Structures are given as structure tokens and as C-alpha cells.
Amino acid sequence: MKSPGVSRSQVLTGSCACGRVGHRAVTGASEIIHCHCSDCRKRQGSAFATHVGVPREQFTVVQGRDAVEVYRTNSGTRRWFCKWCGSKLLSEAEGWNEVYVTAGTLDGPIEIASQIHIFVRSKVSWYDIPTEHVQYFTHPVDWLEQR
Numbered sequence: 001m002k003s004p005g006v007s008r009s010q011v012l013t014g015s016c017a018c019g020r021v022g023h024r025a026v027t028g029a030s031e032i033i034h035c036h037c038s039d040c041r042k043r044q045g046s047a048f049a050t051h052v053g054v055p056r057e058q059f060t061v062v063q064g065r066d067a068v069e070v071y072r073t074n075s076g077t078r079r080w081f082c083k084w085c086g087s088k089l090l091s092e093a094e095g096w097n098e099v100y101v102t103a104g105t106l107d108g109p110i111e112i113a114s115q116i117h118i119f120v121r122s123k124v125s126w127y128d129i130p131t132e133h134v135q136y137f138t139h140p141v142d143w144l145e146q147r
Contacts, residue, residue, distance in 0.1 A: 016087035051100035
């Protein structure tokens with residue numbers, strides 16, 4: 001799931017709500033991804049889940065690895081979370097080139113200009129996506145070629 005128009009690399013650091021788990025990622029992503037699928041909505045407890053794609057080999061848990069639990073969904077996606085505070089840290093699955101770090105766990109600014117919305121077929125009725133944001137009924141077709 002590679003984003004077009006990759007920007008310069010940036011180091012992103014983050015943590016869970018209780019601070020037990022710290023993570024670090026290096027990314028060249030050019031967009032923030034908002035997923036509106038019902039699974040992400042329910043697990044995030046919000047209208048959508050917001051992620052930043054990071055090459056798998058560029059993501060590291062730098063502290064508290066023993067506090068990380070993994071939940072496997074019916075679709076095979078794995079959700080990493082802190083077993084103490086419940087913060088969702090990332091989503092990943094076999095065959096994905098990238099892991100998707102939950103943007104809300106990042107501690108600093110994200111230098112990404114564009115935002116895309118995926119799985120808008122499952123969007124809640126009470127949220128309107130800004131018209132300048134790119135939307136996909138499911139996901140970009142070229143993502144399938146990356147898996």
C-alpha cells in the first residue's frame with residue numbers, strides 16, 4: 001500500500017496513553033489515511049480510524065514490548081494495542097508492505113499535507129468528509145497490487 005508522491009523521510013515517535021509503550025517509525029508517506037470501515041470505526045470508537053503508513057521494517061517498539069497485545073480480526077488484520085490502557089498502536093497483516101500506525105498515538109507533528117478516506121461505503125451518516133479530501137468507496141486499486 002504505497003502512497004504516490006512520497007515526501008522526504010520523517011521520524012515519527014509515539015506512545016500509548018499510559019506511556020508504557022513507546023514506538024518509533026521512519027516514513028516517507030505523503031498522506032494520512034482515514035479508514036471508515038465498520039471494523040476500524042468500532043475498534044477506534046469513532047467515525048473513522050486515522051493512520052500513517054510506514055514500511056514494516058521502519059517501525060520499532062522502543063519500550064514496553066511486553067505491554068503490547070495483538071488482536072486478530074476475522075479478516076486477518078492484526079491490531080496492536082497496549083494491554084494496560086487499551087490504546088490501539090497499529091494495524092498490520094501478512095503480505096502488507098506497510099504497517100499502519102494509529103496517528104493519534106504520535107507525539108509530534110506530522111509533515112503530511114494530503115488526506116485520503118477509504119471504505120467510505122461504510123461511513124457514518126453524521127460525518128461529512130471535506131470535499132478537498134480524496135475518497136475511495138473501498139480502497140485504491142493499486143493497493144491490491146502491493147499485497
